[in-house]
Amino acid sequence: MERSKKIFRLLIGALAISLLVACSSNDPDPVEPNEDYVPTPKPLTVPSIFGQLLPPPSIPADNPQTVEGIALGRKLFYDPILSGDGTQACASCHKPANSFTDENQFSIGIDGFEGTRNSMPLFNMAWNTNNKFFWDGHATSIEEQALGPVENPIEMHNTWENAVASLQSNSAYPELFNKAFGTSNITKELTAKAIAQFERTLISANSPFDRYLLGENSLTPQEINGFAIFMDEARGDCFHCHGNEFSPLWTDNIFHNNGLDAIITDKGLGIVTGDPNDDGKFKSPSLRNLAYTAPYMHDGRFATLDEVINHYSEGLVYSPTIDPLMKAISRGGVHLIESDKADLKAFLLSLSDPSFINNPDFHDPN
Amino acid sequence: MKKFFFLIVMAFFAIACGSDDDSQPEVLGCTDPASVNFNPLANTDDGSCIFNKNITFNFTQNWDGQSVTIADFNTTVFTNEFGNSLNISKLRYLISRISLHKADGSTVDFEEYKLIDLEDPASLDLTPAIMATTGDYTGISFVYGFNELDNRSGAYPDLNAANWNWPSMLGGGYHFMQMEGMYDDTNGAPQPYAYHNGTARVSDGVFEQNFIALNFNQNFTITNDATIEIKMNISEWYKNPYLWDLNVFNTDLMMNYAAQKHMHENGPTVFSIGNITQ
Numbered sequence: 227m228e229r230s231k232k233i234f235r236l237l238i239g240a241l242a243i244s245l246l247v248a249c250s251s252n253d254p255d256p257v258e259p260n261e262d263y264v265p266t267p268k269p270l271t272v273p274s275i276f277g278q279l280l281p282p283p284s285i286p287a288d289n290p291q292t293v294e295g296i297a298l299g300r301k302l303f304y305d306p307i308l309s310g311d312g313t314q315a316c317a318s319c320h321k322p323a324n325s326f327t328d329e330n331q332f333s334i335g336i337d338g339f340e341g342t343r344n345s346m347p348l349f350n351m352a353w354n355t356n357n358k359f360f361w362d363g364h365a366t367s368i369e370e371q372a373l374g375p376v377e378n379p380i381e382m383h384n385t386w387e388n389a390v391a392s393l394q395s396n397s398a399y400p401e402l403f404n405k406a407f408g409t410s411n412i413t414k415e416l417t418a419k420a421i422a423q424f425e426r427t428l429i430s431a432n433s434p435f436d437r438y439l440l441g442e443n444s445l446t447p448q449e450i451n452g453f454a455i456f457m458d459e460a461r462g463d464c465f466h467c468h469g470n471e472f473s474p475l476w477t478d479n480i481f482h483n484n485g486l487d488a489i490i491t492d493k494g495l496g497i498v499t500g501d502p503n504d505d506g507k508f509k510s511p512s513l514r515n516l517a518y519t520a521p522y523m524h525d526g527r528f529a530t531l532d533e534v535i536n537h538y539s540e541g542l543v544y545s546p547t548i549d550p551l552m553k554a555i556s557r558g559g560v561h562l563i564e565s566d567k568a569d570l571k572a573f574l575l576s577l578s579d580p581s582f583i584n585n586p587d588f589h590d591p592n
Numbered sequence: 593m594k595k596f597f598f599l600i601v602m603a604f605f606a607i608a609c610g611s612d613d614d615s616q617p618e619v620l621g622c623t624d625p626a627s628v629n630f631n632p633l634a635n636t637d638d639g640s641c642i643f644n645k646n647i648t649f650n651f652t653q654n655w656d657g658q659s660v661t662i663a664d665f666n667t668t669v670f671t672n673e674f675g676n677s678l679n680i681s682k683l684r685y686l687i688s689r690i691s692l693h694k695a696d697g698s699t700v701d702f703e704e705y706k707l708i709d710l711e712d713p714a715s716l717d718l719t720p721a722i723m724a725t726t727g728d729y730t731g732i733s734f735v736y737g738f739n740e741l742d743n744r745s746g747a748y749p750d751l752n753a754a755n756w757n758w759p760s761m762l763g764g765g766y767h768f769m770q771m772e773g774m775y776d777d778t779n780g781a782p783q784p785y786a787y788h789n790g791t792a793r794v795s796d797g798v799f800e801q802n803f804i805a806l807n808f809n810q811n812f813t814i815t816n817d818a819t820i821e822i823k824m825n826i827s828e829w830y831k832n833p834y835l836w837d838l839n840v841f842n843t844d845l846m847m848n849y850a851a852q853k854h855m856h857e858n859g860p861t862v863f864s865i866g867n868i869t870q
Contacts (some may be wrong), residue, residue: 281749355753457759459788460844466770466786470757472746478755503666503681547666550681550772550784553843 263408265292270352273431275439275474283352283426289369289419291426294406297591298399299424302417304590307396308389309336309382316375316421319345322588325515326428331526339380342492344526347519349430349582350512354479361508361524362494363481368422373414386414393417430514430582431474438576439471445576452573455566462538462562462570466551467510476514476577481507485542485552492525496547506547517578531574535567628725644723645870646817647700649690651708651716652866653683653824660826662710666773672830676838678775678785680826684709685769686756687822688742689735690720692814695728705738707754726814732865734822737768737803743791762847763791763799769855771829775838785842787829789859792852802852804859812868821866828862829855 268291270283285291302308303316319333320326326348332340343361351359357366365371375381376389393399393412400410407416435453437443445453455462457470469476481495483506490496496505508524522528528537540558542548554560562570582588621634622641629642653660655670666681688705702720709715737743743765746752756766771787792800830836834854845851 279746279749279752281753454761457761459846465759466755469755470759472757473752473755550774550786553784
């Protein structure tokens with residue numbers, strides 16, 4: 227009897243200790259990530275046309291692509307939980323049907339305020355080799371870029387502290403972070419990493435023009451003539467900034483003043499560098515998926531591609547930082563004839579990729 | 593008898609061996625195991641050791657001796673030989689097939705090509721993968737642009753990503769140079785120029801090679817890791833022999849055969865070898 231009492235006390239004691247241990251693991255202190263856990267690697271699938279012509283995709287060493295990371299990023303991208311009032315997700319202004327931009331000149335944030343720049347379409351970001359993101363290049367990685375909108379007062383108007391707390395108290399996210407990163411201790415850095423992994427999977431390389439280059443289909447004579455105008459220095463001269471058949475990103479990822487305004491009101495790159503010689507310079511956007519990304523320019527001033535072509539053809543205006551590639555400025559441009567404009571537009575639209583906007587892997591998983 | 597003979601022979605060998613050990617004949621050669629011509633049999637170093645050394649090419653730009661860097665972009669006004677006032681907002685050019693010529697007639701042929709972009713300071717230096725051996729050299733050669741063999745459309749991913757391609761309708765391959773900026777026209781109004789050089793288009797489908805193979809005779813000795821300066825005097829693009837007036841040739845020069853050939857004429861005096869430091 228005396229002996230069984232002792233055993234009973236010992237058992238109680240052991241139970242108490244185990245409870246203490248269990249409780250301590252619930253402490254809000256950071257939990258050490260499980261160093262042994264390795265999520266499932268999922269390298270990017272490089273389209274053949276990129277594999278042939280471009281350097282390999284740029285993936286940061288500290289954020290490799292994984293099945294679990296991409297799935298988490300995709301869920302986060304579509305989840306309004308990151309916004310201040312739970313009404314807006316990344317996807318609110320970056321919609322798949324619009325090649326991950328939206329149809330507005332300026333997107334509206336949760337408080338009803340308009341931004342000052344046009345939402346950028348998202349694709350082929352792993353080939354942005356100079357790693358300068360956004361219209362003015364202020365972010366130096368996708369991970370850094372993904373941090374911005376959550377706290378921007380005219381966008382999702384949240385704090386990361388609050389957003390992380392919402393994720394941490396959610397029934398699903400701690401386990402999903404654990405699967406993606408080996409820790410259920412959610413941070414803004416891990417959140418941005420997951421979103422960046424998903425964004426890197428948004429690859430577009432299957433337009434009619436891509437398939438034409440691969441010998442898989444033909445183009446109309448109008449599209450082919452439009453490409454010749456694009457490549458003609460005396461007519462379109464588009465290729466110096468927007469790629470060519472051997473540079474299939476259709477952007478140079480560099481910053482230019484393309485002659486929009488005589489007086490620069492948005493300094494663009496100049497805000498970031500502080501150099502007045504960079505005032506009014508914005509990143510060349512890719513010409514892929516133009517069929518889905520109107521309106522155009524950093525401030526969405528042009529509703530149609532016709533307006534864009536007319537700008538370069540006869541609407542150029544001088545300002546001190548204008549790019550020398552903008553020609554015949556005193557006449558507004560080189561004045562393309564109407565049939566050349568129509569053909570150029572037909573070619574530009576051949577760079578749009580329906581399989582990209584319809585790819586179910588990129589759509590809302592929630 | 594047999595045994596005796598054997599002993600005599602053995603004794604002879606023993607003596608022979610012994611005398612070798614005491615006064616080994618001198619074997620001259622390179623005794624440094626780190627050299628490329630180390631002779632393990634040599635016991636006396638004769639100063640013949642040859643070593644592999646890293647060579648770095650440092651590409652610098654100047655306007656008649658005045659250094660030009662990205663700090664001059666947009667702001668510094670240059671006056672060319674004709675008298676045009678101009679600034680520079682972009683300068684990128686391609687150098688390939690750099691070789692060092694040794695005194696013995698052999699060459700060290702570096703495999704890299706280099707796209708120099710003044711906006712990217714890291715692009716101003718090239719340290720090739722292969723090394724050069726110490727010793728006497730008599731010259732340096734390289735190609736401005738790509739020669740016909742190398743100038744293959746789409747062949748170089750990094751150059752494709754840099755939008756460095758030259759349009760197929762103009763012969764394809766790659767640009768050799770893009771120099772851009774603004775000049776003042778005859779009314780003093782700023783106008784753009786885009787001095788872009790590459791393959792010359794003679795007529796529809798007929799093209800002419802336009803690269804420049806440069807060969808500089810210069811005696812130097814490599815004793816250590818060395819940096820060789822390759823200088824571009826930008827002003828030479830506008831003179832010697834063709835006196836360039838930006839009012840005549842400013843934009844749309846890529847398909848302009850005359851302009852492309854004038855660039856080709858002016859190119860040889862643009863480059864020179866500067867300091868060799870080691």
